[in-house]
Amino acid sequence: xxxxxxxxxxxxxxxxxxxxxxxxxxxxxxxxxxxxxxxxxxxxxxxxxxxxxxxxxxxxxxxxxxxxxxxxxxxxxxxxxxxxxxxxxxxxxxxxxxxxxxxxxxxxxxxxxxxxxxxxxxxxxxxxxxxxxxxxxxxxxxxxxxxxxxxxxxxxxxxxxxxxxxxxxxxxxxxxxxxxxxxxxxxxxxxxxxxxx
Numbered sequence: 496x497x498x499x500x501x502x503x504x505x506x507x508x509x510x511x512x513x514x515x516x517x518x519x520x521x522x523x524x525x526x527x528x529x530x531x532x533x534x535x536x537x538x539x540x541x542x543x544x545x546x547x548x549x550x551x552x553x554x555x556x557x558x559x560x561x562x563x564x565x566x567x568x569x570x571x572x573x574x575x576x577x578x579x580x581x582x583x584x585x586x587x588x589x590x591x592x593x594x595x596x597x598x599x600x601x602x603x604x605x606x607x608x609x610x611x612x613x614x615x616x617x618x619x620x621x622x623x624x625x626x627x628x629x630x631x632x633x634x635x636x637x638x639x640x641x642x643x644x645x646x647x648x649x650x651x652x653x654x655x656x657x658x659x660x661x662x663x664x665x666x667x668x669x670x671x672x673x674x675x676x677x678x679x680x681x682x683x684x685x686x687x688x689x690x691x692x
């Protein structure tokens with residue numbers, strides 16, 4: 496309610512002015528929709544590797560070369576759940592783990608995952624890579640991490656399908672990185688509570 500002074504010195508209370516003010520300053524807030532990645536934590540493992548506890552396949556993910564040497568799915572280095580993707584050692588062979596996701600609406604998405612360099616190469620230029628669609632990112636594996644780090648990036652994707660890919664980089668390096676909790680979520684604006692979209 497707002498008091499207005501009118502002719503004759505009387506005050507008239509005007510209802511609803513506060514609502515107009517609230518509507519004028521209300522700003523839509525970002526909201527993140529459901530993750531469209533299948534098996535984002537690499538939990539549905541199969542095809543045991545040569546060593547106890549390592550696996551060569553995870554549901555919905557296309558796995559690369561030399562399981563047990565350049566990549567594996569294992570327990571013990573995970574951010575959450577039971578398993579994570581372990582990637583490294585481009586000295587032996589290139590490795591690529593990917594998932595193609597269809598039925599996307601074109602627009603902005605948030606691409607994110609957690610990673611931990613648990614075995615450092617000690618060499619400058621040592622990296623692993625992550626990408627979604629045409630968006631590619633490199634991460635240093637020169638030094639170990641003190642804890643898991645979340646990478647999160649807003650990307651614009653066309654309608655149709657896109658592919659998320661992790662690789663072990665290139666070069667004569669020995670390293671190990673754990674990747675877990677991969678997410679690709681459509682970005683939307685949600686109006687403040689009490690206001691319709």
